[in-house]
Structure formats: C-alpha cells, structure tokens
Amino acid sequence: xxxxxxxxxxxxxxxxxxxxxxxxxxxxxxxxxxxxxxxxxxxxxxxxxxxxxxxxxxxxxxxxxxxxxxxxxxxxxxxxxxxxxxxxxxxxxxx
Amino acid sequence: xxxxxxxxxxxxxxxxxxxxxxxxxxxxxxxxxxxxxxxxxxxxxxxxxxxxxxxxxxxxxxxxxxxxxxxxxxxxxxxxxxxxxxxxxxxxxxxxxxxxxxxxxxxxxxxxxxxxxxxxxxxxxxxxxxxxxxxxxxxxxxxxxxxxxxxxxxxxxxxxxxxxxxxxxxxxxxxxxxxxxxxxxxxxxxxxxxxxxxxxxxxxxxxxxxxxxxxxxxxxxxxxxxxxxxxxxxxxxxxxxxxxxxxxxxxxxxxxxxxxxxxxxxxxxxxxxxxxxxxxxxxxxxxxxxxxxxxxxxxxx
Numbered sequence: 204x205x206x207x208x209x210x211x212x213x214x215x216x217x218x219x220x221x222x223x224x225x226x227x228x229x230x231x232x233x234x235x236x237x238x239x240x241x242x243x244x245x246x247x248x249x250x251x252x253x254x255x256x257x258x259x260x261x262x263x264x265x266x267x268x269x270x271x272x273x274x275x276x277x278x279x280x281x282x283x284x285x286x287x288x289x290x291x292x293x294x295x296x297x298x
Numbered sequence: 299x300x301x302x303x304x305x306x307x308x309x310x311x312x313x314x315x316x317x318x319x320x321x322x323x324x325x326x327x328x329x330x331x332x333x334x335x336x337x338x339x340x341x342x343x344x345x346x347x348x349x350x351x352x353x354x355x356x357x358x359x360x361x362x363x364x365x366x367x368x369x370x371x372x373x374x375x376x377x378x379x380x381x382x383x384x385x386x387x388x389x390x391x392x393x394x395x396x397x398x399x400x401x402x403x404x405x406x407x408x409x410x411x412x413x414x415x416x417x418x419x420x421x422x423x424x425x426x427x428x429x430x431x432x433x434x435x436x437x438x439x440x441x442x443x444x445x446x447x448x449x450x451x452x453x454x455x456x457x458x459x460x461x462x463x464x465x466x467x468x469x470x471x472x473x474x475x476x477x478x479x480x481x482x483x484x485x486x487x488x489x490x491x492x493x494x495x496x497x498x499x500x501x502x503x504x505x506x507x508x509x510x511x512x513x514x515x516x517x518x519x520x521x522x523x524x525x526x527x528x529x530x531x532x533x534x535x536x537x538x539x540x541x542x543x544x545x546x547x548x549x550x551x552x553x554x555x556x557x558x559x560x561x562x563x564x565x566x567x568x569x570x571x572x573x574x575x576x577x578x579x580x581x582x583x584x585x586x587x588x589x590x591x592x593x594x595x596x597x598x599x
Contacts, residue, residue, distance in 0.1 A: 232391035232392065234391070243390075244378070244383055245380070245383035245384065245390050245392070248378055248379060248380040248382065248383050249380050249383075249384075249392070251380070252331045252379070252380040255325075255329070259321075259322060259325055260322055260325065260326050260329075261322065270332075271392075272394070274331060274332070274334075274380070274384070275384070275392045275393070275394040276394050276396060276397035277334060277397070278334065278381070278384040278385055278392075278393070278394070279393055279394040279395040279396070279397055279398075280395075280397050280398055281334060281335060281385060282385065282393070283395065283398065283412065283415055283416065286415040286418065287411055287412070287415055290411060290414070290415060291411075
C-alpha cells in the first residue's frame with residue numbers, strides 16, 4: 204500500500220519537522236524523492252517503534268540509531284536463517 | 299486478565315512514577331521488536347502493555363481502583379509490530395545483511411550456503427500475477443486480442459490463441475511483478491473464463507448448434523445458411539430431415555491440438571409456423587399418411 208506524506212503524518216501522529224529529522228537521520232527511508240515521497244505500512248510500524256523507544260523507554264537519539272541498526276541486522280540474519288532452513292529442507296540428501 | 303499491579307510487579311499503592319519505571323523496565327526486556335521470534339515475550343508484553351494502559355493513566359487508574367472498570371476493559375486490539383513487516387519476504391529499504399558478511403567470506407560449505415541464499419535474496423524474481431479473463435465463446439474458438447486492466451491500473455495485451463478451453467492458463471513471461479536485483483519480472487498467469495454462448499456449446503473439439511428449420515425445408519430438403527463461430531456457411535439439408543437429425547459440418551469446429559479442426563454438429567429442430575395456418579390444417583386433415591405412421595413405437599405406454 205502506498206501512503207502519501209500527508210497520510211503518513213496523520214496515521215503516525217507525527218509533526219512535520221520531526222518527520223524531516225527522522226528521514227534526515229535515515230531512521231525512515233521513504234520511497235521516491237522529495238517532495239513526492241511515498242511511505243508504506245513498514246514505515247508506520249517503524250515510526251511507532253522509534254516513538255516507543257524514545258518516549259516509553261527513554262532512549263536518546265544516539266541510542267535509537269544504534270538500536271535500529273541492530274534490529275535490522277537481526278532481521279537480516281533471521282531472514283537468511285529462514286532461507287537456509289528452506290535450502291536444507293529442499294536439498295535432497297546424498298548417500 | 300490478571301491484576302494490573304501484579305502484572306507490573308508493583309504495589310497497588312505505588313506512585314505513578316514507580317509504575318512508569320516498572321513498566322519501562324519490563325517493556326525494555328519484552329518488547330516484541332526487540333525479541334523477534336520470541337512468542338512468549340510477545341504474549342507477556344501484551345499483558346504488561348494493557349496493564350500499563352490501565353494503571354499508567356491517572357484517570358483510568360482512579361476508575362479501576364474504585365471498581366468502576368475492570369482489567370478486561372483495558373485489553374488492546376492486536377497491533378502490528380515492526381518485526382511483522384521487517385521479517386516478511388518482501389523487499390524493504392531497511393533490510394540489512396551485513397551482520398554475517400564475514401561468515402560468507404570463508405570457503406566451507408556453510409559459507410557457500412549463505413552466499414547462495416544472499417544471491418537468491420538479492421536477485422529474487424518478481425511475483426507471478428494471477429488474473430482471470432472472461433472472453434466470449436466465439437473468441438475462444440476464433441482467437442482474439444484482449445486488453446486487460448490490471449489491479450494496479452496498468453494494461454496488458456493478451457493474445458488469445460484460437461481453440462482455447464475453459465480454465466486454461468496463459469503464461470505471459472515477464473509480465474508479472476518486478477523482482478529485485480537481477481531477479482527479473484515474474485509472469486502474468488491469465489486464467490481464461492469462457493462465457494456461455496446463446497447458440498453454441500462445445501464438447502472436445504466439436505461444436506454443437508441446435509438449428510430451427512421450417513416444415514417445408516424438413517420435408518423437401520434445402521440449402522440453408524448456418525452460423526458458425528467463424529462466420530456463416532451454407533449447408534445442404536437432405537429431403538426428409540427430422541427434428542433431432544444431426545448434420546456434420548466437417549472442419550468447422552475448434553482447432554485441434556495436433557492440427558486440423560473438429561466438426562460442427564448441427565442438430566435440426568423442425569418448427570411449425572408460429573401462427574396457426576388454415577391451409578396447413580386443411581392439408582394435414584386430408585393427409586392419409588399422417589394418420590397411420592406411429593412415432594411412439596418405442597415409447598408405448
């Protein structure tokens with residue numbers, strides 16, 4: 204689903220300047236180029252995670268970047284593990 | 299649901315600050331996005347989140363403490379976490395495989411598996427696109443060019459080969475969704491749906507048509523025009539044709555797989571004039587032969 208900048212702001216409840224700052228930090232990576240940016244559901248969920256990290260967990264801005272980076276690496280590894288499992292399952296056993 | 303104070307591990311007399319502290323401490327440990335793959339943590343997180351939703355809010359806490367609302371009222375609708383999207387098979391801009399790049403550099407079988415998997419991820423072929431395409435019966439026999447409107451608003455020109463059958467799937471290579479890297483496009487899979495025709499039906503490669511004829515044509519024979527899916531043809535109807543008589547138009551059916559064509563089978567249906575005809579009535583009442591032949595020989599009661 205494509206979500207415009209205006210829709211994103213209203214769905215995420217974010218202020219305009221804050222969104223600019225998060226894009227600047229590459230915490231959020233919308234598709235397209237300014238001013239025609241488009242977002243999707245993953246950006247909404249990621250924005251909520253960032254907000255929870257900052258507001259609920261009291262993580263500061265440096266910490267947010269570190270956590271996002273580690274979380275994304277973790278997902279990359281989980282995805283690869285999943286693919287490896289698939290590979291192992293589909294590769295016929297040799298005798 | 300359990301007692302929210304118990305869930306958060308605080309006394310019912312705890313200050314708002316202590317409650318927040320307790321929640322944050324638990325949430326940091328149990329947040330589903332920081333524990334992807336840990337269903338137990340997610341379950342526990344849901345409990346502490348709804349407990350905090352209740353007693354972490356001064357107004358709601360007051361109403362809960364006075365017994366005005368109960369803990370069940372604080373249950374939250376299920377929400378999607380970042381991990382639900384980040385772990386999907388679809389590509390997204392946050393994907394990061396750098397966490398095990400060093401594993402890939404070695405020479406063992408495991409590294410080879412990792413490399414293969416990384417290549418597959420980088421060059422994943424796009425999804426196939428499945429579309430249903432309703433066509434007219436005549437188009438299914440004669441073939442047609444159709445333009446399809448896709449769900450995303452694009453169009454697709456489809457060349458329907460002559461003789462296609464119901465449910466047959468046409469694969470248009472490279473007309474599906476885009477892939478990633480060198481993955482290329484998926485295919486478009488077009489499932490053909492043939493609308494029933496007013497006149498024709500099909501069995502195998504043969505086409506059936508019921509054709510009304512006049513009494514005169516039936517008795518005396520005639521050369522008549524017969525519709526076929528590929529245009530009208532002239533057919534000789536022998537003298538004495540009856541209702542149910544089936545005449546075969548060779549090669550006027552559907553194209554065969556192996557080459558050549560099926561036949562069209564024309565089943566005649568003798569029709570009396572729609573308005574009563576005094577002349578016909580007069581003739582039939584004087585017609586001796588009509589009183590003696592018995593068409594119900596086979597169906598005697």
